[in-house]
Amino acid sequence: xxxxxxxxxxxxxxxxxxxxxxxxxxxxxxxxxSDVWQTSLKLRRGExxxxxxxSGGGKSSLCAYIFGSRTDYExxxxxDSVDVASFNIDKWQEIRRRHIAYLPQELSLFPELTAWENIxxxxxxxSHVPDSRIEEWMEMIGIAGxxxxxxxxxxxxQQQRVxxxxxxxxxxxxxxxxxxxxxxxxxNNRIAARMIAEEAARQGAxxxxxxxxxxxxxxxxxxxxx
Amino acid sequence: xxxxSRLLRKNIxxxxxxxxxxxxxxxxxxxxxxxxxxLDARSIWDSEDSFIRSDYxxxxxxxxxxxxxxxxxxxxxxEFKEILNQPWVRKAAxxxxxxxxxxxxxxxxxxxxxxxxxxxxxxxxxxxxxxSQWSWKEGSDEVPLIxxxxxxxxxxxxxxxxxxxxxxxxxxxxxxPLAITISDEDxxxxxxxxxxxxxxxxxxxTILVPQNFMDWSNRMLxxxxxxxxxxxxxxxxxxSNPARIIIDVNSPGDVAINDFLASHDYEVAGDxxxxxxxxxxxxxxxxxxxxGGVITVLSLxxxxxxxxxxxxxxxxxxxxxxxxxxxxxxVGAPYCRIVITASAAAGILAxxxxxxLRNAYLEPLRGLGAGTGSLWPVIILDLILTAxxxxxxxxxxxxxxxxxxxxxx
Numbered sequence: 312x313x314x315x316x317x318x319x320x321x322x323x324x325x326x327x328x329x330x331x332x333x334x335x336x337x338x339x340x341x342x343x344x345s346d347v348w349q350t351s352l353k354l355r356r357g358e359x360x361x362x363x364x365x366s367g368g369g370k371s372s373l374c375a376y377i378f379g380s381r382t383d384y385e386x387x388x389x390x391d392s393v394d395v396a397s398f399n400i401d402k403w404q405e406i407r408r409r410h411i412a413y414l415p416q417e418l419s420l421f422p423e424l425t426a427w428e429n430i431x432x433x434x435x436x437x438s439h440v441p442d443s444r445i446e447e448w449m450e451m452i453g454i455a456g457x458x459x460x461x462x463x464x465x466x467x468x469q470q471q472r473v474x475x476x477x478x479x480x481x482x483x484x485x486x487x488x489x490x491x492x493x494x495x496x497x498x499n500n501r502i503a504a505r506m507i508a509e510e511a512a513r514q515g516a517x518x519x520x521x522x523x524x525x526x527x528x529x530x531x532x533x534x535x536x537x
Numbered sequence: 538x539x540x541x542s543r544l545l546r547k548n549i550x551x552x553x554x555x556x557x558x559x560x561x562x563x564x565x566x567x568x569x570x571x572x573x574x575x576l577d578a579r580s581i582w583d584s585e586d587s588f589i590r591s592d593y594x595x596x597x598x599x600x601x602x603x604x605x606x607x608x609x610x611x612x613x614x615x616e617f618k619e620i621l622n623q624p625w626v627r628k629a630a631x632x633x634x635x636x637x638x639x640x641x642x643x644x645x646x647x648x649x650x651x652x653x654x655x656x657x658x659x660x661x662x663x664x665x666x667x668x669s670q671w672s673w674k675e676g677s678d679e680v681p682l683i684x685x686x687x688x689x690x691x692x693x694x695x696x697x698x699x700x701x702x703x704x705x706x707x708x709x710x711x712x713x714p715l716a717i718t719i720s721d722e723d724x725x726x727x728x729x730x731x732x733x734x735x736x737x738x739x740x741x742x743t744i745l746v747p748q749n750f751m752d753w754s755n756r757m758l759x760x761x762x763x764x765x766x767x768x769x770x771x772x773x774x775x776x777s778n779p780a781r782i783i784i785d786v787n788s789p790g791d792v793a794i795n796d797f798l799a800s801h802d803y804e805v806a807g808d809x810x811x812x813x814x815x816x817x818x819x820x821x822x823x824x825x826x827x828x829g830g831v832i833t834v835l836s837l838x839x840x841x842x843x844x845x846x847x848x849x850x851x852x853x854x855x856x857x858x859x860x861x862x863x864x865x866x867x868v869g870a871p872y873c874r875i876v877i878t879a880s881a882a883a884g885i886l887a888x889x890x891x892x893x894l895r896n897a898y899l900e901p902l903r904g905l906g907a908g909t910g911s912l913w914p915v916i917i918l919d920l921i922l923t924a925x926x927x928x929x930x931x932x933x934x935x936x937x938x939x940x941x942x943x944x945x946x
Contacts, residue, residue: 378860380860382943400865400939400942401864401865403942404859404862404863404864404865405862406862407860407861407862408862409862419857419860419861421544421854421857423543423547424540424543424544431540432540432861433861433862435540436861436862436863437862481862
């Protein structure tokens with residue numbers, strides 16, 4: 312099994328600190344006690360976190376803040392000791408290729424491309440895993456038969472499984488999964504959890520998964536509520 | 538084709554790209570065609586008189602009975618200063634006239650002719666002949682001359698046929714030594730010299746010798762000097778004024794020049810049409826280039842708008858690719874390729890069109906005496922304009938990709 316190159320290990324992200332952060336839309340509201348907002352939280356490499364919240368609690372916002380795609384928050388987010396507000400676009404793109412993997416709730420698959428092409432779109436960028444490994448994963452999670460189907464013609468559950476495989480086709484220190492199994496049954500949920508956990512363990516990375524009721528079935532996660 | 542190209546080329550409108558290529562082609566073809574025509578056509582006027590550039594004017598006062606009686610047919614120092622102060626004058630110099638007798642004789646196998654002549658000179662910087670051909674050293678008995686073409690015509694069709702002498706071409710005439718004798722007003726102190734015709738001029742109705750020869754010979758033989766000849770003014774010399782002035786003007790077709798000359802009763806000597814035709818050519822080509830330039834700029838905006846619209850339609854895809862970690866350059870690359878291909882196609886087509894246009898007019902234009910200008914300026918201009926269009930569009934693509942990086946909610 313390939314291991315990440317040494318050079319990348321040297322500058323990996325070991326902690327993500329969320330300091331007194333709060334989405335701007337919540338600023339004038341009274342929000343319930345939270346493990347994340349308006350407090351100090353450190354997410355550490357190698358751990359498994361499960362963030363649970365009611366709908367509208369700001370899960371997707373939190374992921375987007377950590378991933379750099381939104382900045383409408385108060386407070387600070389630090390990678391190790393560096394404030395992410397200081398990163399430029401090129402730095403963010405490098406982080407997205409090498410340090411933080413992200414499965415957004417809306418999946419962001421390209422409907423005109425097949426399952427295989429959607430996954431390869433990421434894997435060819437990172438050259439992370441061999442094709443045989445991707446085929447294994449597709450087999451494991453039950454979408455091998457849909458390999459050459461355009462994603463637009465697949466069910467949401469199948470699309471979610473394609474997106475899960477795509478999200479782990481890269482080196483990462485943290486993987487952010489925004490309601491990754493909302494449309495999967497329990498069996499597929501377990502398979503997905505095992506697949507993600509194995510890849511994260513191989514890389515020594517942290518898993519940060521959110522849910523509104525159908526959590527990714529990770530063994531012994533650290534539970535946080537928003 | 539890579540996945541990215543397949544994704545991002547969706548929504549391309551071939552009609553819009555074709556619209557750009559067509560308008561850019563028309564704009565560039567007009568600019569290049571105009572330039573190519575200018576380069577070819579300007580030689581019609583420029584080559585006519587290679588000794589004096591077309592932006593040099595030779596002026597004199599109108600010869601009227603009144604002027605002659607008053608002795609005012611030459612320029613005073615104040616009048617010269619007034620000319621120098623005109624805004625359209627780059628520099629000016631008076632003609633120096635020889636104040637001594639000149640006699641030239643031509644000997645052709647026993648039959649010959651002899652005539653009284655005169656010399657004039659202007660500073661060497663106004664004479665566009667290589668230094669080696671237009672120089673005289675004290676002690677040398679060979680003097681280079683530039684004579685008016687009209688004199689050769691007069692000789693060939695007037696004198697030669699009447700006197701039974703053979704007609705002479707310019708080349709033949711240049712090969713025959715002209716025996717010249719210069720002497721003072723009383724015919725004493727004669728100096729014998731050989732004249733060598735260095736060229737013929739349409740625009741100078743005179744016989745021109747190098748300035749240093751003029752200064753030397755005036756010093757040797759003349760009693761008079763004019764105010765411009767500082768080297769030769771003694772207490773007993775009578776000051777005379779130069780009759781003609783050569784002026785280097787900024788723009789030969791300037792209306793202000795004609796107004797000034799008319800109001801002072803000055804005349805331009807020689808062929809005036811060359812200057813005004815050359816000015817007219819520049820003006821017309823200028824207008825054509827401006828029209829072509831405007832169309833080219835508009836086509837630049839058409840391409841920018843089409844690419845921008847295309848990218849706007851694919852904005853979600855651009856954003857998703859950036860979310861996957863694709864570098865900005867890679868995401869913009871398919872659009873840059875479209876821009877480069879379309880602009881290069883228009884640039885190449887425009888060059889071909891202007892070359893074809895040239896083929897169509899070159900034959901008749903040659904009949905008017907045009908030479909063939911170099912194509913390099915046209916190729917370079919084509920490359921520069923195409924590069925500018927590509928550069929602007931690539932910058933616009935980069936900006937648009939950056940804007941897709943963060944979709945505001």
